[in-house]
Amino acid sequence: MSGISIYVHVPFCAARCPYCDFATAPATSRLRARYLAALVDEIAREGVRLGRPRVRTLYVGGGTPSLLEPEEIASLGAALRLAFELRPREATVEANPATLDRARLKAWIALGITRASIGAQSFSPEGLRALGRTHQPEDTAVAVAAIREEGLDVNLDLIFGWPGQSEAAWRRDLASAVALGVDHVSCYPLELRLDPEESVANWPGGGWEVLRRWRSRAAAAQPDDATIARLYRIAERELARAGYRHYEIANWSHPKKNSLHNLVYWRDGEWLGVGAGAHSHLGGIRSANPASLATYLARIAACEPRDVDREADPAGEAAMLALRLDRGLDLRRYASRFGAVAAERVRSALAEVAPAGLVAVRGDRARLTARGRLLANEVFVRVLA
Ligand code: SF4
Structure with a gap:
């Protein structure tokens, strides 16, 4: 194999956003230590199995990878470097506003990160409240400025269709993203699943019933389909006007700033995913790790392979x-x-x-x-x- 793309999943979050169905877990230090040890094992094993190929693109997603401490980031980097030839053309870390301080940023840069993807979601207090987010509107600009100072590219994630959102509020969110001069913008409609995802069990007490009630209430207060369609059209118009190319359904970028790693997915390329809930596509076969942390840790300890997706x-x-x-x-x-x-x-x-x-x-x-x-x-x- 001449080169590979790698996705690394870091599931830890400071709090669980009630709409989120990613593989997440509370960021306790005990759980983090156990998880990172398993992740390092999995990375080492995959490096040997694949013959230590060159990493062409790297994406560290979550969860909130930006919560990791500098020494945890360094040990993740050391594991990747030992197992693979780590010379990526692009390496992204997902970050939440208000979590990426200077020391962590330096540690990510030492790992080779070239790009940060910030989960802004909205710039309005109403939007952040409606989504159950814990950061403040002004945190995003502070994070973008710090990342820019280090010379990294920036993507902003925005969500539209949150309960009570007006067209004017969405225009203001888009204008705020554009004003920050970011390289790339992703806009996702709020989608609320009403069946429990596997990672609910990672949180103490589970709490699915509370989540389900929150989601049902939020879904009832979302704008109707026609309004959501208008919000999407507004994004298309406003971002085009600001010079962004709409290169994928939910993604816009400045020239030469599209996400090389995500293009691997969309072009049906091959990648290795490590960590809980991570998917892989290797040798034409799709497979995935369990999103439940307990199951993932047990699998890695027993050297068991990922689940192959036979329905693919x-x-x-x-x-x-x-x-x-x-x-x-x-x-x-x-x-x-x-x-x-x-x-x-x-x-x-x-x-x-x-x-x-x-x-x-x-x-x-x-x-x-x-x-x-x-x-x-x-x-x-x-x-x-
Ligand atoms: S911070 Fe991101 S990954 Fe974590 S719960 Fe919220 S939306 Fe999900």
Whole structure:
């Protein structure tokens, strides 16, 4: 293998945001120590198994990796360097505003980080309250300034469609992101799952019933679908006006600042994911670690492999991922990779939604239209069927 992308999952958070369904866990020092020891073991084992390839892109996500102490970051870096040739073109760490102090930032830079992705979510006190976030609106600008001073690229994550959000409030959030001059912006609609995710068990007492009630109440107070569609269109217009290219359904970037690591996912490339809940795509096989910390720690101690996703539909998933990108799906290359039957299946799925104006097929290239980006799931369910 000539090079690899690596995702490292750090599940710890200072508090659990009630809408979040990532693999998270409380940041107690005992749990962190046990987890990092297991993570280091897993990294070492994978490095040997894969023949110590070069790391081309690295993404440390969570959870809140920016909560790690400098010495924990250093031991993670040492493990990665020992197991892999760590010379990434891009290395991102996810950070929450108000967690990334100078000492931690220096430690991440020593590990090789080139980019920080900040979970701003909103710049308004109402938005942060509605989302159950604990940071203050002004914390994001402070974090961005500190990261910029170190010469790193910055992505901001924003959420739209929170309970009570108006179009004016969303315009203000977008304007605040643009005013900070960040390189990249991700905008996600608030989606509230009403079934418990596996990592609920990582938190003392579980508390799923409390979360479920919060989510039901929040869902009832969200803007309706037509308003959410308008909020998305506003993001498209405002970010284009500010010079950002809309290169993926939920992602905008300045020229040459798109996320190289995430492009590996969207281009159906291969990557190794380590840590609780991390997914991998290697040798054409999708697999995942358990999101429950107890199960993950036991698996690593017993040297057991990741769970292989036997339900995976590689051809359907590759088509769906390509359609997320502005350059769309090259049907000729797709046919040569997955064969005529898979290509025909995708062509007929696209033909089904083309009359509704969701996709445009020109020659061998299929792309979502503006309407298709809004209703992308209508396209994806057919492509995956
Ligand atoms: S800080 Fe991020 S990862 Fe942690 S609970 Fe909140 S949204 Fe989820």
